[in-house]
Amino acid sequence: xxxxxKGAKVTKRRELWAILGCIVLLFAxxxxxxxxxxxxxxxxADDLVSPWTSSxxxxxxxxxxxxxxxxxxxxxxxxxxxxxxxxxxxxDLSQFRMVYPPSVFPIISPLTLLPWRVAVYVYxxxxxxxxxxxxxxxAQKLQLPWSNxxxxxxxxFSLALAPLHASIxxxxxxxxxxxxxxxxxxxxxxxxYLSGIALAISMCLKPQVAFLFFAYPWLRKNWKTAxxxxxxxTAILTSSLFWMxxxxxxxxxxxxxxxxxxxxxxxxxxxxxxxxxxxxFYNPDPIRYLSTNLQVLIFQFTHSPHYSNVISWTLFLLLAxxxxxxxxxxxxxxxxxxxxxxxxxxxxxxxxxxxxxxAILIFVVYWAIQNxxxxxxxxxxxLMLPLLLPFVAMTRGAPxxxxxxxxxxxxxxxxxxxFIMPHVVWIELFLVFIxxxxxxxxxxxxxPCTEPV
Numbered sequence: 001x002x003x004x005x006k007g008a009k010v011t012k013r014r015e016l017w018a019i020l021g022c023i024v025l026l027f028a029x030x031x032x033x034x035x036x037x038x039x040x041x042x043x044x045a046d047d048l049v050s051p052w053t054s055s056x057x058x059x060x061x062x063x064x065x066x067x068x069x070x071x072x073x074x075x076x077x078x079x080x081x082x083x084x085x086x087x088x089x090x091x092d093l094s095q096f097r098m099v100y101p102p103s104v105f106p107i108i109s110p111l112t113l114l115p116w117r118v119a120v121y122v123y124x125x126x127x128x129x130x131x132x133x134x135x136x137x138x139a140q141k142l143q144l145p146w147s148n149x150x151x152x153x154x155x156x157f158s159l160a161l162a163p164l165h166a167s168i169x170x171x172x173x174x175x176x177x178x179x180x181x182x183x184x185x186x187x188x189x190x191x192x193y194l195s196g197i198a199l200a201i202s203m204c205l206k207p208q209v210a211f212l213f214f215a216y217p218w219l220r221k222n223w224k225t226a227x228x229x230x231x232x233x234t235a236i237l238t239s240s241l242f243w244m245x246x247x248x249x250x251x252x253x254x255x256x257x258x259x260x261x262x263x264x265x266x267x268x269x270x271x272x273x274x275x276x277x278x279x280x281f282y283n284p285d286p287i288r289y290l291s292t293n294l295q296v297l298i299f300q301f302t303h304s305p306h307y308s309n310v311i312s313w314t315l316f317l318l319l320a321x322x323x324x325x326x327x328x329x330x331x332x333x334x335x336x337x338x339x340x341x342x343x344x345x346x347x348x349x350x351x352x353x354x355x356x357x358x359a360i361l362i363f364v365v366y367w368a369i370q371n372x373x374x375x376x377x378x379x380x381x382x383l384m385l386p387l388l389l390p391f392v393a394m395t396r397g398a399p400x401x402x403x404x405x406x407x408x409x410x411x412x413x414x415x416x417x418x419f420i421m422p423h424v425v426w427i428e429l430f431l432v433f434i435x436x437x438x439x440x441x442x443x444x445x446x447x448p449c450t451e452p453v
Contacts, residue, residue: 017149047172048120054098056112058105058240061247065098066254099259100173102240102251103204103233120171127175128168134182135159138366141186154369157381158362162390167356174356177206181213181360185340188217188225189333196228203229204236208351209360212320212343219327220339281308281352286411289392289421290355292348297425300418316350319432326439338439341367345432358387358424364431376438383427383434392421 053074054064062070111119135158139151158164167174184199196217202210214233217226244251281288281295282305288296294312295305302308323342327335344363347353361384368377394401410416419426 017152046120047170048123049116050098051100051104051108051173052111052116052119054100055105055108058243059109059112061243061249063249063251063254064102064105064244065251065258098255101204101207101237102244102255103237104173105240105243106236107201107204123176124168124171127179131164131175131179131182132159134179134186135362137186138182138362142366142370150369150372154365157384158365160388161359161362161384162387163356163358163361166354166390166393167359170356172354172356173205174209174354174359177202177209178359178362180205181210182362184213184225184229185336185363188220188222188336192222192224193228196225196230197232199225200229200232200236203233208353209347209357212347213340216327216339216343219324220331220336281305286392286396286421289424292353292355292358292424292428293351294349294425294429297418297422300414300422313350316346319349319436320346322436323439326436335439337363337367337370338435342432342435342439345428345435348428349432355390355392355424361387361431364435367435371438374438376434380431380434383430386423386427391423395421 053071056074057067057070058064060070111123114122135155139155142151142154144151164175166172167178180198180202184195184202187195187198199210199214199217203214207214214229217223217229281291281293281299294315295308298311299305299308302311323339323346326342327339341364344360347360348357364380364384368380371377395405396402405411410420
């Protein structure tokens with residue numbers, strides 16, 4: 001009997017490994033499809049084109065924000081000739097606005113040494129490999145042996161998240177940002193200086209994604225990481241400003257104009273796709289649901305951009321205050337996993353974040369696997385299951401589903417607009433309340449997890 005029970009456990013474990021291995025293979029096929037979609041990578045419809053082009057202008061000592069002539073000269077080698085492509089530099093500057101801060105240029109500039117078609121592949125491969133390596137290191141932190149299928153489950157679930165695929169597909173800097181955020185979290189205790197450098201790079205690339213992670217070492221009283229991150233971030237930004245200063249570049253007004261400039265393009269010869277290139281939360285086009293911030297949801301109830309912003313920021317500040325109090329009042333390594341999980345969800349709430357930014361929820365997956373015996377951990381993973389499908393993109397890009405929505409006029413129903421389409425925002429709200437409840441509850445937030453799945 002003991003032998004039979006042992007054999008059954010081995011068989012079950014092999015079945016789990018086979019199933020989870022299939023998930024990993026599905027991700028590999030998806031990645032291959034994105035990586036070899038030559039028509040996509042050779043076009044200007046790529047999120048890397050703006051920081052790459054502006055960094056090239058920056059290296060040449062010209063204004064990286066509003067020098068339309070230089071932008072047009074460089075981007076002409078990137079622009080494709082499809083009907084939906086931009087007809088000139090005015091469209092380019094409107095569709096691919098350079099809203100990245102000056103601190104991004106010293107980091108992206110090495111890519112400008114390569115031709116565009118080479119640079120985009122180098123970035124795509126390099127950022128994805130770094131992300132996968134970070135995920136393996138994160139799995140290594142789990143207090144589980146590698147023979148336990150939960151480790152593979154965490155890796156497979158994280159790789160299967162649709163936000164990650166979306167980020168890879170458009171070569172967005174978010175893949176690199178999340179990878180460095182993960183490295184910063186992983187090495188925060190054992191290698192604080194490396195952790196601070198990684199967090200600083202993320203902060204320099206995308207402050208709106210990294211700002212809470214950057215603040216976390218200060219709340220946790222990890223001064224080595226905190227001051228290293230601050231010093232590195234200051235050094236990168238100062239080098240960029242100094243370079244523009246010695247070349248007499250008046251960049252601030254151009255940068256400010258691009259940041260506050262309306263997203264919608266008014267040129268009559270610009271396609272409808274380009275007119276909705278960036279999803280305002282009150283944009284009438286369903287593309288607004290690609291945003292994951294609170295304003296998208298609250299606007300469906302208030303129908304007022306002003307009150308949507310006020311209510312969103314008020315709710316975020318209240319949640320952030322509770323989280324800050326919990327983090328600051330019990331500084332301990334055993335709370336680190338749930339602290340980072342809370343921060344990752346809060347990041348998505350206050351300001352404009354695209355769907356691909358939700359890839360930072362891999363830290364919630366990590367916490368849930370680490371604390372699998374808790375009901376809240378299981379509930380969190382169940383809530384995240386819809387993130388395995390790019391539902392909003394499917395309703396816009398899949399002809400059959402888009403046609404179904406149009407024929408039945410679903411976009412005119414309140415329930416569809418307030419609950420179905422912004423389902424990612426609802427998931428974020430439920431997750432943050434679950435995590436805050438777990439953080440302040442009597443249940444241990446960091447259990448050894450030795451039971452089988």
